[in-house]
Amino acid sequence: MIKVYGVHGSPFVRKVFIALDIKGAPYEIVRQMPFSGDEEYKKINPLAKVPSITDGDLTIADSKVICRYIENAYPEPALYPAHAADLARADWYEEMGGTYVTELATGIFFQRFMRPFAFKQDPDEELVSKIIDKQLPPVLDYLEEQIPSNGFIFGDFMLADLSIVSPFINASYANYHVDSATWPCVAGLIERVKAVPQVAAVLKKEAEAMGFGK
Amino acid sequence: MIKVYGVHGSPFVRKVFIALDIKGAPYEIVRQMPFSGDEEYKKINPLAKVPSITDGDLTIADSKVICRYIENAYPEPALYPAHAADLARADWYEEMGGTYVTELATGIFFQRFMRPFAFKQDPDEELVSKIIDKQLPPVLDYLEEQIPSNGFIFGDFMLADLSIVSPFINASYANYHVDSATWPCVAGLIERVKAVPQVAAVLKKEAEAMGFGK
Numbered sequence: 001m002i003k004v005y006g007v008h009g010s011p012f013v014r015k016v017f018i019a020l021d022i023k024g025a026p027y028e029i030v031r032q033m034p035f036s037g038d039e040e041y042k043k044i045n046p047l048a049k050v051p052s053i054t055d056g057d058l059t060i061a062d063s064k065v066i067c068r069y070i071e072n073a074y075p076e077p078a079l080y081p082a083h084a085a086d087l088a089r090a091d092w093y094e095e096m097g098g099t100y101v102t103e104l105a106t107g108i109f110f111q112r113f114m115r116p117f118a119f120k121q122d123p124d125e126e127l128v129s130k131i132i133d134k135q136l137p138p139v140l141d142y143l144e145e146q147i148p149s150n151g152f153i154f155g156d157f158m159l160a161d162l163s164i165v166s167p168f169i170n171a172s173y174a175n176y177h178v179d180s181a182t183w184p185c186v187a188g189l190i191e192r193v194k195a196v197p198q199v200a201a202v203l204k205k206e207a208e209a210m211g212f213g214k
Numbered sequence: 215m216i217k218v219y220g221v222h223g224s225p226f227v228r229k230v231f232i233a234l235d236i237k238g239a240p241y242e243i244v245r246q247m248p249f250s251g252d253e254e255y256k257k258i259n260p261l262a263k264v265p266s267i268t269d270g271d272l273t274i275a276d277s278k279v280i281c282r283y284i285e286n287a288y289p290e291p292a293l294y295p296a297h298a299a300d301l302a303r304a305d306w307y308e309e310m311g312g313t314y315v316t317e318l319a320t321g322i323f324f325q326r327f328m329r330p331f332a333f334k335q336d337p338d339e340e341l342v343s344k345i346i347d348k349q350l351p352p353v354l355d356y357l358e359e360q361i362p363s364n365g366f367i368f369g370d371f372m373l374a375d376l377s378i379v380s381p382f383i384n385a386s387y388a389n390y391h392v393d394s395a396t397w398p399c400v401a402g403l404i405e406r407v408k409a410v411p412q413v414a415a416v417l418k419k420e421a422e423a424m425g426f427g428k
Contacts, residue, residue, distance in 0.1 A: 042352070046310075046314075046352060046353055046356040047310065047313070047314050055299075057299075058299045058302060058303070060302045060303065060305070060306040061306060061309075061310075062305075062306060062309045062310075064278075064305070065302060065305040065306045065309050066302075068301075068302070068305055069298060069299075069301070069305070072298040072301065072302075073298055084283060084286040084287055085269075085270075085271075085272045085283075087282075087283070087286065088272060088274045088279060088280075088282070088283035088286075089272070089274065091274070091276075091278070091279040091282055091283070092274040092275060092276060092279045095275075095276045095278065095279050096260075096261065096275075096276075099261070100260075100261050138256070138260060139260055142260040
């Protein structure tokens with residue numbers, strides 16, 4: 001059985017849980033904080049990040065790598081588009097969502113959520129303003145052109161949708177919400193993704209795990 | 215025809231040139247420096263990184279995304295293994311090679327090559343020593359266990375081999391060479407990859423482009 005190393009709340013671990021849930025694949029969660037200094041975990045992932053998975057003899061890390069493996073191991077329902085050009089676009093959205101978009105969104109999350117609640121420090125609001133006012137708008141403008149006004153990017157819900165939305169879920173925990181007047185397609189996609197039953201179920205579990213469950 | 219935006223010398227752009235050359239796919243190079251502040255280029259890649267490609271209506275970026283697209287568009291010869299578990303390992307090596315390994319190796323390259331030659335500054339040798347003495351050894355120990363003592367990781371030469379080796383090529387420009395006594399499998403793989411004819415040809419072109427061609 002697949003073992004997933006990680007914790008609820010990570011925008012990357014979230015992708016893996018949701019992908020496995022949609023595929024109906026059985027898995028076990030091994031609670032693992034990233035960058036914990038745990039030497040045993042570094043044998044699984046020398047980068048000490050989460051998520052990693054093991055499946056029998058196979059040990060891999062990184063949510064993109066893991067989700068692609070899940071797609072091959074459990075093809076139905078498809079979470080990546082079939083056509084080569086669509087797949088390339090989906091891969092690019094997943095890459096972009098997992099790098100720069102996550103860096104910005106988790107920057108807000110770190111300052112406004114982690115610093116006050118985990119470290120009892122004040123957020124650096126100058127840094128937050130720079131992200132919200134200067135760095136995010138060009139990215140949101142770009143995404144607004146890529147995302148349809150209704151439905152999902154490739155018709156059915158896929159990992160590309162989740163990869164773009166996942167960092168904004170973390171930003172929303174820090175009370176940042178994409179302005180639906182300026183970026184209606186992005187804001188709409190975020191709501192549509194959050195309404196996917198398997199996404200909603202994982203978000204409920206992570207709200208409980210992070211201590212703000214209803 | 216595919217247009218590749220980038221410059222010779224980037225460990226990521228190198229992967230795309232070599233993949234296209236091995237596939238025998240025609241392409242045109244559009245010289246593009248990363249992070250140049252070029253607003254037109256940001257319409258192609260809002261992250262302003264290289265490489266990006268266009269192929270007809272398709273515009274994508276990131277060497278992993280591009281190489282996966284090239285593999286689908288030009289399946290022969292295969293540059294990714296066919297079996298799901300092997301493919302997942304290959305993806306993980308490509309991810310790791312392109313993130314942490316590149317960060318460390320290009321750290322050496324930036325300090326010892328770019329700072330003196332491009333910026334007329336002294337290298338930060340303390341930072342270089344930290345990379346060489348503390349940060350790289352555990353990564354090299356990990357890779358040493360993954361790499362065979364002969365041949366390539368999955369038998370034939372594939373993008374996984376190139377992704378691990380590519381950052382060390384940049385480090386070698388800054389006179390860092392993986393110690394073949396301590397890490398014989400890694401050092402051997404670097405030499406074997408550099409001897410692949412299409413790799414050797416691209417390295418020759420980049421040496422000329424970077425001004426140290428023979």
